[in-house]
Amino acid sequence: MTRAEFLARLKRGLAGMPAAQIADIVADYEAHFNDAQEAGRSESEVAAALGEPERLAREQRAEQGVKRWEETKNPSAAAGAIFAILGLGALDIFILAPVLMGILGTLFAFFMAAIAIFIAGGAVATIGPFASQPGGPAVAFLLGIGLMAGATAWASVTGLLSIWLVNGLVWFGRLHYRLLKPAIETQV
Numbered sequence: 175m176t177r178a179e180f181l182a183r184l185k186r187g188l189a190g191m192p193a194a195q196i197a198d199i200v201a202d203y204e205a206h207f208n209d210a211q212e213a214g215r216s217e218s219e220v221a222a223a224l225g226e227p228e229r230l231a232r233e234q235r236a237e238q239g240v241k242r243w244e245e246t247k248n249p250s251a252a253a254g255a256i257f258a259i260l261g262l263g264a265l266d267i268f269i270l271a272p273v274l275m276g277i278l279g280t281l282f283a284f285f286m287a288a289i290a291i292f293i294a295g296g297a298v299a300t301i302g303p304f305a306s307q308p309g310g311p312a313v314a315f316l317l318g319i320g321l322m323a324g325a326t327a328w329a330s331v332t333g334l335l336s337i338w339l340v341n342g343l344v345w346f347g348r349l350h351y352r353l354l355k356p357a358i359e360t361q362v
Contacts, residue, residue: 175221177207187231191238199234232258240344252340274343281336288329295321 181200188196210220239258243251299318303311
């Protein structure tokens with residue numbers, strides 16, 4: 175594979191990322207080719223040593239998704255990091271995706287339950303004192319406030335679990351693709 179082919183395939187794999195990031199990544203790989211050319215290596219040797227450009231593009235996308243997650247810690251960045259890490263390997267998609275979707279579905283259900291309990295607590299706190307509740311209006315009001323506080327705590331714990339999940343996936347991605355990759359390449 176020539177330098178031009180390698181860089182064209184890399185750019186295609188990076189499509190959709192910000193132009194400045196694509197330019198930086200491509201410049202890094204161009205520097206690899208320049209250094210190797212000065213050392214007397216051919217373009218095909220450098221391209222073979224660097225690996226498949228599509229795989230490198232997926233790794234760069236994953237790394238950018240992880241960086242965005244580490245900087246912003248919002249749901250959009252979390253989704254980006256999760257999908258970028260899952261995009262690294264087809265086998266991982268078949269293994270991780272069903273488990274991950276089950277966990278994400280459960281966390282979503284916990285968030286929805288917290289919202290429903292919070293709304294119910296608000297209804298009990300506002301309507302309960304005017305209804306003939308056992309224990310009187312004070313008990314109904316305090317029960318409503320208690321439900322709202324419990325729902326807030328439930329949502330907070332679910333939020334922490336969501337952050338731990340994303341951090342665990344980031345850890346998995348880094349372990350699997352950065353630490354194990356050199357060990358696999360030396361055995362091949």
